[in-house]
Amino acid sequence: MTSAPRDREIAVVAFAQTAHRRTSEELSEVEMLMPVLHEVLDRTGLKTADIDFTCSGSSDYLAGRAFSFTLALDGVGAWPPISESHVEMDGAWALYEAWTKLLTGDADTALVYAYGKSSPGSVRDVLTRQLDPYYVAPLWPDSVALAALQTQALIDTGDTDEPALAAVAARNREAASANPHAQLKGTVPHGEYLVRPLRTGDCPPIGDGAAAVILAAGDRARDLCARPAWIRGIDHRIEAHGLGVRDLTDSPSTRLAAERAGAFERPVDTAELHAPFTAQEIVLRTALRLGDDVHVNPSGGVLAANPIMAAGLIRVGEAAARIHRGESDRALAHATSGPCLQQNLVAVLEGEPR
Amino acid sequence: MPEVLKAPLVVEFPFTRSLGPVQSAFLTGLREGVVLGVRTGDGRTLVPPVEYDPVTAEEIRDLVEVAPTGTVTTWAWNHAPRRGQPLTTPFAWVLVRLDGADTALLHALDAPGPDAVHTGMRVRVRWATDRTGAITDIACFEPYDGDPPQPSGHTGEFEDPVTGIVAAARLDYTYSPGRAQTAYINALAGRRTVGERCPSCRKVYVPPRGACPTCGVATSEQVEVGPRGTVTTFCIVNIKAAHTANLDIEVPYVYAHIALDGAGLALHGRIGGIPYDEVRMGLRVEPVWTEGARYPDHYRPTGEPDADYDTYKELL
Numbered sequence: 001m002t003s004a005p006r007d008r009e010i011a012v013v014a015f016a017q018t019a020h021r022r023t024s025e026e027l028s029e030v031e032m033l034m035p036v037l038h039e040v041l042d043r044t045g046l047k048t049a050d051i052d053f054t055c056s057g058s059s060d061y062l063a064g065r066a067f068s069f070t071l072a073l074d075g076v077g078a079w080p081p082i083s084e085s086h087v088e089m090d091g092a093w094a095l096y097e098a099w100t101k102l103l104t105g106d107a108d109t110a111l112v113y114a115y116g117k118s119s120p121g122s123v124r125d126v127l128t129r130q131l132d133p134y135y136v137a138p139l140w141p142d143s144v145a146l147a148a149l150q151t152q153a154l155i156d157t158g159d160t161d162e163p164a165l166a167a168v169a170a171r172n173r174e175a176a177s178a179n180p181h182a183q184l185k186g187t188v189p190h191g192e193y194l195v196r197p198l199r200t201g202d203c204p205p206i207g208d209g210a211a212a213v214i215l216a217a218g219d220r221a222r223d224l225c226a227r228p229a230w231i232r233g234i235d236h237r238i239e240a241h242g243l244g245v246r247d248l249t250d251s252p253s254t255r256l257a258a259e260r261a262g263a264f265e266r267p268v269d270t271a272e273l274h275a276p277f278t279a280q281e282i283v284l285r286t287a288l289r290l291g292d293d294v295h296v297n298p299s300g301g302v303l304a305a306n307p308i309m310a311a312g313l314i315r316v317g318e319a320a321a322r323i324h325r326g327e328s329d330r331a332l333a334h335a336t337s338g339p340c341l342q343q344n345l346v347a348v349l350e351g352e353p354r
Numbered sequence: 355m356p357e358v359l360k361a362p363l364v365v366e367f368p369f370t371r372s373l374g375p376v377q378s379a380f381l382t383g384l385r386e387g388v389v390l391g392v393r394t395g396d397g398r399t400l401v402p403p404v405e406y407d408p409v410t411a412e413e414i415r416d417l418v419e420v421a422p423t424g425t426v427t428t429w430a431w432n433h434a435p436r437r438g439q440p441l442t443t444p445f446a447w448v449l450v451r452l453d454g455a456d457t458a459l460l461h462a463l464d465a466p467g468p469d470a471v472h473t474g475m476r477v478r479v480r481w482a483t484d485r486t487g488a489i490t491d492i493a494c495f496e497p498y499d500g501d502p503p504q505p506s507g508h509t510g511e512f513e514d515p516v517t518g519i520v521a522a523a524r525l526d527y528t529y530s531p532g533r534a535q536t537a538y539i540n541a542l543a544g545r546r547t548v549g550e551r552c553p554s555c556r557k558v559y560v561p562p563r564g565a566c567p568t569c570g571v572a573t574s575e576q577v578e579v580g581p582r583g584t585v586t587t588f589c590i591v592n593i594k595a596a597h598t599a600n601l602d603i604e605v606p607y608v609y610a611h612i613a614l615d616g617a618g619l620a621l622h623g624r625i626g627g628i629p630y631d632e633v634r635m636g637l638r639v640e641p642v643w644t645e646g647a648r649y650p651d652h653y654r655p656t657g658e659p660d661a662d663y664d665t666y667k668e669l670l
Contacts, residue, residue, distance in 0.1 A: 026358045028532025031564040034572055048570050064365050064527035074563055077570020120363075120527045125436065133369065133521055134377055135402045135489045136460055140438035145447045148430030149460075156428065156473045195447070196431035196468055240408035244449050244458030245400065248428065 010102045011221040011228030012349065013214050014043035015317035015324075020183040020209035020305035023119035029058075029068045033115045033210040034075035040111070040212040044224040048077040051214075052107030054084045055098045057091035057114040058309045061126050065117075072115065083107070090114065091211065091313030092274075092335030092345050098215055099234055108220045115210035116309035123206055123308065130338065132241050143276075143339065144203055148195040150248040150340040151279035155197060157249050160282050162197060166190045168278040169201045169303055176300025183207045183305040202278040209307030211314045229320035229331070229349040233261035236335075236345035243340060251287040254334065254344040258288050261346045263332055268348070270295045270322055270331040272315035276302050280341055284334060288346075298322065312336065316347055323351040359536045363529035369521045374405040378517055379417050379510040384491035387481055388508045391420045391455050401455035402489075417510030420454035421502040422479035424495075427451050427458045431468035438524075440494050446471045450495055453502040462494040470497070487516030534564035537576060542649050547641075549617055551575040557618030580614035583653070584661040585637040586670050587611050587620075590630055608633045612653055613669040620669050627654030636660035 016039035018024075024032050041047065054076055058069050065071075069086050078084065087094050091114025098110035118126075124142035131137045154160050169190065176185035184205040191200030214224070221228040237253035237260075239246050258264060271294050275281035281296070290296060297303075299318040302311045312335025319331035330350045337343040373381065376392050380403050383390040392403030393416040400408075407414050430447045432439070439445075440462035448471075449458035464480065465471050478498035485491040531539065534550055538561045541548035549560035550573035557566065558577045566573055588610035595603055608630050611620035625633050626642065638658040641650035 025360065025528075025530040026533055026536075028535065028564055031532050031534065031572070034565055034570070037570065061525070064363050064525060064529060071563060074565040074567040075570055077566070077568060079568040120529055121525055125438075126525055129523060129525070133371055134373070134381075134519065137523075138438075138489050138519075138521055139440055139461065140436060141447060141460060142436055145430055145432055149428045149447055149449060152430055152473065153428040193431070193433065196433070198430070242400075242402070242404065242408060242457065243460055244402075244427070244451070245408050 008103055008105065008217060009221070009230055010099055010215055010217050011225065011230045012316065012320035013216045013221050013225035013228050014040045015211070015213045015321045016040040016043065017181050017211040017310070017314055017317065018209045018307075019181050020207045020307050022183065022205070022207050024117060024208040025119060029063070029065065029072050029115055029117060030075045032117070032208065033072055033113065036210045036212045037075050037111070037113060040214055044214055046109065046214065046224070048082070051109050051111045052083065053098055053101045053110040054082055055086070055094040055101070055110065055112050057087045057089050057094040057313065058116060059088055061129060062123065062308060063117040063120045076111070090309050090311065090335050090337055092316055093236065093337070095213065095215070095313060095316055096234060096236060096345060099231060102215055102217050108217045110215040111212065112215065112313065113210065113212035114310040114313045116307045117208040118206050118308055119208050136243070144198060145195045146243065146339040147277040147280070148198045149243070151197050151202070151277065153248045154279045154282065159249065160279055164282070165202050165278040168281050172297050172301045172303040175298055176304030179299050179304065181305060182300045185300060185304050198277060204276045204302045204306035205304070207305060207307055209305065209310055211307070211310045211317055213313065213317050213320065225324060227324055227326060227351050229323035229351060232348045232350050233263070234345070234347040235260035236343065238338070238343040241342065246340070248340050249283065251283050251341050251344060254284055254287040254341065254346065257344050257346040258332070261348050263288065263346055263348050266330065267291070268294060268330045268332040270298065270319060270328040271334070272299060272301065272319045272331070273297055273334045274302055274312045274315050274336045276306055278303065283341060288332065288334070295328075312345065319349050323349055326351070326354060358530050358533070359539055360528050360530045363527040364524065365527065366522075366524040369523060370518060371521060372518045373516065375415060376403045376405045376417070378515045379512065381487040381489070381491075381519065382512045382515040383508070383510065384489070385485045385487040385516065386512065387485075388506070389420050389422050389452060389479065390417050390508065390510050392416060393418050398456040399454060400457045401452050402459050418454070419505040419508040420452045421505055422452070423498055423502040424450045424452035424455070424477060426463070426471070426473055426475045426477060428473055429463065429471050431471065440490065445494065448477070448495060450477055454505065461492055464494045464496050488519055532564060534562040534573065538562055539648070545643055546578055547580045547614055548576050548578050551577050558616060559619065560614060560617040560621055577616060579616035580641070582638060582640045582656055583612045583614035583617070584666050585610045585625065585633065585635060585639060586613050586666050587635060588625065588633055606630045610653070612639060613666050618669075623650060624652040625654070626652040634660065636663060636666070
């Protein structure tokens with residue numbers, strides 16, 4: 001099942017996030033996360049005891065802190081024992097799990113949160129550990145290098161060039177000027193090559209941050225939020241792990257997830273794309289058939305703030321928040337995982353007519 | 355706020371991984387200077403070869419030799435090689451479709467500079483001198499203008515196949531414990547144990563982690579506890595510690611939960627200065643510090659009368 005049945009509608013009713021920063025060394029994970037949990041609960045007036053299901057996404061490899069996700073639970077207030085789950089994935093996938101839980105009718109409300117502290121480690125190297133351990137990881141190809149291979153492939157097809165990539169970066173960081181949570185905004189030089197053809201400006205900032213959303217079903221959602229962001233469909237798809245098996249200039253998994261989520265049934269007015277590298281936004285725009293009239297990444301996207309493990313959930317939260325504020329009627333949120341857009345999640349959110 | 359504590363942290367592990375039949379043949383082939391692919395049901399040849407067709411999930415075992423020469427399908431110039439990467443001098447990352455293969459292999463290309471690299475260029479394998487049966491048996495690729503050599507038609511059968519690899523992983527961090535634990539560790543340096551009180555349930559957490567796990571709210575009011583405390587429960591350890599820091603500890607010894615006076619939960623520590631079989635619930639203890647230590651070495655009896663069960667039963 002990939003789109004919610006009519007009799008069980010589920011919505012994002014609240015969203016909160018940290019100000020994303022290069023380092024949060026003065027805070028442990030739970031110290032960084034807790035204000036966001038309190039903020040998202042305050043928005044709905046809910047207490048921990050009112051939450052039927054809690055699901056989170058994070059990775060201990062980022063900060064090198066074993067079992068940090070259990071320590072993070074301290075911020076939830078998990079006593080008496082709560083119904084809880086964790087995914088070692090971006091929080092967008094935790095949201096997917098919570099959505100399925102609400103669909104079953106076992107829960108009416110869910111708290112979804114995600115956090116990432118990239119500052120203690122070297123994130124380019126940390127991400128090599130998610131690669132095929134037999135043929136790829138022993139070569140330590142870092143995340144920027146793999147994205148650079150994808151970018152060169154896209155340049156070779158004639159679908160982009162360096163000025164076009166610079167324009168993607170500039171547009172996102174310009175949009176981020178209005179986002180108080182963004183880390184890198186305004187005029188940012190395209191910079192020197194990091195791994196050619198990628199320049200520093202084509203790459204996301206490295207930073208720490210957290211985010212949380214609350215989901216609710218049916219009338220509960222209407223009680224908690226003046227204009228709920230209804231999840232009309234959500235789906236995720238993954239491609240082969242072998243980089244040389246894939247066509248890196250296309251994203252068939254995004255296209256299929258979007259199709260299954262109902263994204264192509266009617267145009268969206270807004271899209272929040274999880275594209276850590278400039279060329280990936282171009283690949284995604286094509287796969288998602290986004291026209292020039294679609295407002296892409298009004299938040300500035302992950303080129304402006306990239307707290308890994310939370311960045312995808314933030315796309316859903318930003319899209320939902322625009323619906324809450326009446327700035328969008330139908331928005332698409334996308335999250336990615338793995339190298340070169342290997343795995344992709346697409347959600348379609350709608351507000352009721354005003 | 356005082357400066358947060360930071361320390362280098364290295365996480366290192368030699369992952370021992372067993373190989374499936376196709377992976378084993380491929381990596382053994384590299385050891386022997388032969389590149390093998392695997393044929394799919396629809397006639398494509400995958401290099402590097404996998405055990406299952408990435409499209410159909412069909413089990414595939416039909417090995418076929420391909421040439422050590424091929425064509426670059428995409429590349430990226432890496433002017434600053436990082437630890438563990440194939441070359442220590444600037445190189446190009448490349449995906450190479452070997453002659454006879456339908457998919458591309460990721461590796462490094464040794465070239466003088468980015469101007470010498472382009473998509474479509476011809477390259478060949480440069481073999482490592484010492485080969486063990488690993489992807490790094492290919493040292494890298496190098497530019498090559500000649501014709502592809504004729505494959506010998508190797509079947510993928512080897513006398514002494516590799517069955518596993520050891521993949522060393524190392525990640526370096528600068529660890530910071532955050533605000534609450536920094537305060538706790540700084541206080542310990544002065545031989546004081548300082549917990550934090552929950553503003554909601556009033557419980558004092560030692561060591562503090564910055565949040566009350568029951569109420570889900572921040573703790574911030576610092577409360578000095580101890581130094582004396584009560585053994586709430588304990589066990590007798592009969593196995594010698596493996597860690598080098600603990601080799602001097604004779605077995606059997608007692609490891610106990612100790613509720614420091616004023617603390618809302620017990621911490622744990624070793625009990626010394628008393629025969630192991632005389633330790634009991636309710637025993638009153640105090641910390642024993644050694645010179646230069648950042649935490650108590652162990653706890654010993656104070657000589658006070660035992661605590662009443664009712665005074666610590668909620669802390670068990």
